[in-house]
Amino acid sequence: MAAFTGLRFGELASLRRRDVDTENAALMVRRSQAEMQTGALFDKAPKSDAGVRPVAFPAELLPDVKQHLDGFAGPGRDGHVFLGPQGGRLRRSNFRDDWVNARTKADIAGDVHFHDLRHTGNTLAVSGASLRELMTRMGHSTPRAALIYQHVVSGRDREIADQLGSMIRKERGDVDS
Template identity: 35%
Template structure:
């Protein structure tokens, strides 16, 4: 039974867990507000606080106060750049390698300056001061750190934790190119292939003439390759330096296997015809057995390590006089060769597995038939070069 008081009323209730008290009151506008308590003392104290708020003209509906209080607690929990940045990285479903990269940028560049700073205090002026404090010798990492900081602040704006992210600083997201990549010549590629172990010669060819990434090459399997047509389906890659404990790790070797970053990374490309005998020989002699067998297995038929590859590639490129040429530069070489043989922008995008807004508008023109024809043109040029080289020798 409810018992009336000077302000509000109390009602004692009996339930499975024992007695409880319901405190309630009405406002002049007819709205009614109530709350349940375990003890009578707590219920009376609540009514007293509500009455005090009304007397001081500070009263707002209890439900709206509860929402505001929850938001204040949430803001307090992520009030600083460090707290919010940690949640930002943890909740976005990022790839393991991306998480590692972000954590490194936070630890070495962003948090030493902004870590304890409240989100709302990160202004354009503070960001400019921070950028001036960074080592100019690490321009690429500085630009990556700025992009990450801006993404964090934009996410905070979307969650209404800050009113507005500071304006973008023109040019801060990119770094000047330190050195232009010089594509390898046929002579240089041939010299490298000649110096590589038999089991790795095809890897260099696929990097330098087809344009596959290192991670894509190390995850290629027999079922991805047609030895007759030279057709290669690219659908997966090995993530270098990923934590082997994360979901998606290879059960045999522990390395993390994932799909390419974008839908365009999943693609079909063709090996130039002059290299089909090498591909077929490799499938017979060096690929692991079975449809799931790796094209370039390690010593135990599991994934080859990047270190194992580089220990053999490094002296080969030195012998060819190109100590600057990385595996990724071989991919750059492949795309340069494709461009020299008439590949359109869309065809280069398709062959490389890149995606951009501009490329997507014409992407439908890059068909498999055109990629095969492009591979044949590259093959014809290589065959003529090889024939002339043989005659001169």
């Protein structure tokens, strides 16, 4: 999900079931999780007003998203989509081992950080998307001066996600890609 939406760790960690639209293959980013030095977790507004946004994801991921919601997410509309290993809130510290294990299993060498998936998502989405569309998708508010009068073309976020889905189908070897 991180690679195909470009969401930040805190945005993913704060997602609730009600933020996942399985009919339209989209997430609604409303908040971001932060951690105090004491270890206390709390939800806060995203980094900027631009951070509150819908983000479409490839429809090809829907079966996996639904399976995840059914088997791993917290209960109820306000249940967290991603949980820690003991069923509590996801923390960077309790995710680190899972991240290292996933990198090892995928044979990804080097010092690759989770945030690099955000860069991957942005890079994958670049093809055919305007700078303004990418800024909207990623929740960026700058460069404001050059883009203040540009508007996202309606439906382009879906097209971006569909293009990412085409990449998934091609990688999986699906015939219709």
